Structures are given as C-alpha cells and as structure tokens.
Amino acid sequence: MVATLERLDATFAALADPTRRAILSRLAKGEATVKELAAPFDMTQPAISKHLKVLERAGLVSRGRDAQRRPCRLEAGPLREATEWLVGYRQFWSESYERLDALLGELTEGQS
Amino acid sequence: MVATLERLDATFAALADPTRRAILSRLAKGEATVKELAAPFDMTQPAISKHLKVLERAGLVSRGRDAQRRPCRLEAGPLREATEWLVGYRQFWSESYERLDALLGELTEGQS
DNA sequence: CGGGTTCATTACCGTCTGGTTATCGAACCC
DNA sequence: GGGTTCGATAACCAGACGGTAATGAACCCG
Numbered sequence: 001m002v003a004t005l006e007r008l009d010a011t012f013a014a015l016a017d018p019t020r021r022a023i024l025s026r027l028a029k030g031e032a033t034v035k036e037l038a039a040p041f042d043m044t045q046p047a048i049s050k051h052l053k054v055l056e057r058a059g060l061v062s063r064g065r066d067a068q069r070r071p072c073r074l075e076a077g078p079l080r081e082a083t084e085w086l087v088g089y090r091q092f093w094s095e096s097y098e099r100l101d102a103l104l105g106e107l108t109e110g111q112s
Numbered sequence: 113m114v115a116t117l118e119r120l121d122a123t124f125a126a127l128a129d130p131t132r133r134a135i136l137s138r139l140a141k142g143e144a145t146v147k148e149l150a151a152p153f154d155m156t157q158p159a160i161s162k163h164l165k166v167l168e169r170a171g172l173v174s175r176g177r178d179a180q181r182r183p184c185r186l187e188a189g190p191l192r193e194a195t196e197w198l199v200g201y202r203q204f205w206s207e208s209y210e211r212l213d214a215l216l217g218e219l220t221e222g223q224s
Numbered sequence: 225c226g227g228g229t230t231c232a233t234t235a236c237c238g239t240c241t242g243g244t245t246a247t248c249g250a251a252c253c254c
Numbered sequence: 255g256g257g258t259t260c261g262a263t264a265a266c267c268a269g270a271c272g273g274t275a276a277t278g279a280a281c282c283c284g
Contacts, residue, residue, distance in 0.1 A: 005130070012128035016121055017242085021197075028201060034261060047243055049262060054241090068251040068260050076204030083198040083205075085133075089140060090195070092188030129272090146231060159273055161232065166271090180230045180281040 004081055010058035011078040019043070020051050024060065027074040034070060116193055122170035123190040131155070132163050136172065139186040146182060 014020055023037055038048040052072060055061040059078045063070045126132055135149055150160040164184060167173040171190045175182045 008133070009128055009130060012124045016124035016128055018117075018121060019242095021120070024201070028204065035259090043242095044244065045261070046245085046263080050242070053262095070261065074201075074204055076201050079198055079201045080205040083195060083202070086191055086195040086198065089136070089186075089188050089191045092140065092186055093192040093195075131272095147229085155272095156274065157231070158233080158275085162272070165232095180279090182231065 007059060007078060008082060008085060011060065011082045014054050014058040014060055015082070017051070017054075019048075020055055023048075023051060023055065023072075024074060027061065027072060031064075031071045031073050034072070037072065119171060119190060120194060120197060123172065123194045126166050126170040126172055127194070129163070129166075131160075132167055135160075135163060135167065135184075136186060139173065139184055143176075143183045143185050146184070149184065 015024075019041060022040070026032060026037060026040075034045065034048060034052065037052070038045050041048065052061060052063075056063065060075055061072050062075050063072050065071075127136075131153060134152070138144060138149060138152075146157065146160060146164065149164070150157050153160065164173060164175075168175065172187055174185050174187050176185065177183075
C-alpha cells in the first residue's frame with residue numbers, strides 16, 4: 001500500500017516526458033526491441049536505453065530476452081494505480097461529473 | 113490540442129511529487145492560504161511557494177488575492193486531461209477490463 | 225506611524241535529468 | 255574464430271529540481 005504510493009512518484013515522473021509516453025504508446029501495439037523503439041526518435045540509442053530504464057524502474061515496462069535482443073513489453077499496472085489516484089478527483093473535473101460516463105464512452109469507441 | 117499535449121508534461125511532472133499531491137489533496141477540501149498549506153509539512157515556506165509555482169504552471173492551482181493572503185484553489189482541468197490519457201490504456205490494466213466499472217464504483221462509494 | 229503577518233524573491237547549494245560520445249559485452253552468423 | 259548487430263555502460267555536460275537562509279513588499283492593526 002505504501003509501496004504503491006511511493007511508486008506513484010516514479011510512475012508520474014516517468015509519464016512526464018513525451019519521449020517516454022511515445023514509447024509506451026508504441027508498446028501498446030506490441031513488444032518491440034530497443035532499436036525499434038529508438039528508430040522514430042532523433043536521439044541516440046543510449047538515450048532511449050536511459051528512458052527505458054526509467055520506465056522499467058517505474059514498473060511500466062518489463063523486458064524479455066530473445067538472443068541478443070531485449071524485447072520490451074508494456075506493464076500497465078502502474079498506469080492503473082495512477083488512474084485510480086486521478087479518478088479520486090473526478091468530482092472537480094467539471095460542474096457535472098456524470099460526464100465521466102460520456103468520456104469513457106468516447107474513449108471506448110476511439111479504440112479498436 | 114497541441115497545447116493540451118504539452119501540458120501533459122507539466123501535469124505529470126507536477127504530480128510526481130508527494131508534497132504536491134498532498135497539497136492538491138488538501139485543496140480538494142477547499143481553498144487555503146500558503147501558510148495553511150505549509151503547516152503540515154516539515155519544510156520552509158519558500159519551499160512550499162516553489163511547489164505552488166510548479167502546480168500553478170501546470171494549471172492545477174489558481175490563486176486569488178485577499179489582502180496580503182493569496183488563497184489557492186484547485187483547478188482540476190489538467191487532472192481530467194491526464195486521466196483521459198491514462199484511460200486510453202485501460203485495456204492493458206488486466207485481462208478483463210470491464211473491471212473499470214467496478215473500480216469506478218468503489219471510488220464513488222469511497223468518497224463522501 | 226510602527227510593528228507583526230503573510231508571502232514572494234533572490235542567491236546559493238547539492239542532486240537528479242536528459243542528452244551526448246565512446247567503449248565494451250554478449251549473442252548471432254558464417 | 256571474425257565480423258556484425260544489439261544493447262548496456264561509463265564519463266561528461268548543461269540545465270532543471272528541491273531544498274535552505276535572508277531579504278523585502280504588501281497589508282492589517284494598535
């Protein structure tokens with residue numbers, strides 16, 4: 001429980017970077033190697049490895065082993081915990097927070 | 113739209129600190145002055161002012177003026193945007209993501 | 225006016241972050 | 255075994271962060 005709270009720090013910190021959010025977005029489509037993840041970015045491979053380490057430390061990414069490759073996999077548990085925290089504030093989102101239902105509806109449609 | 117995406121950086125960064133999350137939690141109960149916000153923490157007042165500036169830059173807090181006091185108010189819009197982003201990953205939260213409904217139910221009960 | 229409160233601002237410090245280049249290591253292929 | 259590919263590691267740098275102490279501004283009150 002306390003561990004969960006402490007991991008919120010790491011989770012939110014990991015999400016506070018557009019490169020890392022893009023990596024997660026890519027991993028949502030399936031596993032990928034470090035090289036594949038690095039390709040879209042104008043950035044060197046060690047920089048991506050650093051970002052991956054941040055994501056791994058936050059528990060957002062786990063890695064397997066396939067010969068010399070280290071495929072990365074999305075681990076969304078911390079995202080769930082972060083969402084739970086945020087949803088606690090939904091009553092402040094707008095005057096009528098029944099809109100959450102609508103929001104969730106839209107998002108459900110928006111995803112294949 | 114783009115501005116929203118860029119603000120995600122500031123929002124998540126602001127949330128990645130337990131002191132700032134505690135400040136938001138306090139502000140969820142109503143407006144408060146800097147001194148009131150600082151009281152629970154073993155920290156100097158300028159440190160709290162800095163945290164408030166981070167929260168303000170992220171749009172999570174706005175401030176009024178009451179004589180020499182600067183009452184802080186929660187602005188939850190960015191929290192909503194952050195939640196929208198996170199909810200886009202709910203399908204990875206668990207094998208059956210219908211559980212979101214249960215989660216939201218629990219949270220609704222848990223709040224007065 | 226003068227004194228106390230509230231809060232911001234400045235200057236400073238150590239640490240963490242986000243990037244680089246260069247190098248090393250491990251596993252594969254032939 | 256030799257070259258190649260994938261990835262990690264180290265050393266380094268600039269800048270941001272999180273805290274401090276000290277000062278100063280704006281206001282209320284007597």
